[in-house]
Amino acid sequence: MSSEILKENHHYLKACILYEVLQKKPIFDSYQNFCDTVGKDAMEYPDFEFWFYRFYDGNRDFDYDRSADPEPKTLMDMPVKLMYKIVGNLDPVERNVLRSVNRAVRDVAVSLSPVFEKMEIEFHENNFLAWKLDNDPKLYGKYKELKKFILPGFQVNHLRLITIGEVNLPDRPPVSLSPKSVDITAGYIHQMITLLSITKPGELESIRLESDFSMRMMDANGLKIFPRIFKTEQFKQxxxxDIDRFVTNYKLFLLNCRHLHSFKLRIFAHVPDKQFRVLRHIS
Structure with missing residues (x-):
């Protein structure tokens, strides 16, 4: 007998459910096994749940007429306040799953934008990422997983971005965030510029740039392109x-810092006293 004919035989389907009940497995495992046996489109989960618990309670009437039963409640019958309270206690990953339920639930999930104090993203080789929120455990994945994680309206106050090893970053930022401050540690200056583009100008107030102490960015080409940072809207606004050690043209640096409320420049090379007097005059 073909599987399509079996799907139309309601007694057969209920017999399969009764079998699952007798196996004494959790209902979700039972439903998965049921779908693997007769097909995922044979019966919706709410119907399976009804018959499962009916058989579990000892009612074995396969011909029970459900037409007289009250219409079962659905997720959308839940009070709005209760739904908001539930969604408010979910993390971004859980909210992302909830968004796939239906449009109404998705709107609730999106409207309650999660706000976090800090987020750290590590960029590894082969487009591999690791990220964490506040004090939560790290999560791992590719760029597409990170994009799914960042829900619309996602907010974080402090963002830390780190490159690990020889990383080839995409030309376009994988995500766009609106932190108040960003702390970037990278091996090359062009990586810093790319990572800085993840943040939204105007929203960003504080920038900290630090080398990874490998000295890779201290080569002539790296120092040559550093002034490009001054041209970014993130820096301008x-x-x-706070910049660590790779500024060599102090005059150019100060000329581009006049709009700032404050700046910190850590110098690791000897600077003649005469140079300091020139810098003081510029500032």
């Missing part, structure tokens, strides 16, 4: 900047 920032209020506070």
């Amino acid at each position: 920032a209020k506070h900047v």
Whole structure:
């Protein structure tokens, strides 16, 4: 007998459900096994659940007429306040799953934008990423997993971005975030510029740029392209900047920092006293 004919035989389907009940397995495992046996389109989960618990309670009447039963409640019958309370306690991953239920539930999930104090993203080789929120455990995946994780309206106050090893970053930022401050540690200056583009200008107030101490960015080409950072909208609209050790043209740096409320420049090379007097005059 073909599987399509069996799907139309309601007694056969209920016999399969009764079999699952007798196996004394959790209902979700039972439903998965039921679908593997007769097909995923044979019966919707709510119907399976009804017959499963009816058989579980000892009612074995396969011909029970459900037409007289009250219409079963659905997720959308839940009070709106209760739904908002539930969604408010979900993390971004769980909210992302909830968005796939239906449009109404998705709207609730999106409307309650999660706000976090800090987020850290590590960029590894082969487009591999690791990220964490606040003090939560790290999550791992590719760029597409990170994009799914960042829900519309996602907010974080402090963002830390780190490159690990020889990383080839995409030309376009994988995500767009609106932190108040960003802390970037990278091996090359062009990586810093790419990572800085993840943040939204205007929203970003503080920028901290730090080398990974490998000295890779200290080569002539790296130092040559560093002034490109001054041309980014993120830098132009920032209020506070902290830069670690790879600025060599101090005059150019100060000329581009006049709009800032404050800046910190850590110098690891000897600077003549005469140079300091020139810098003081510029500032």
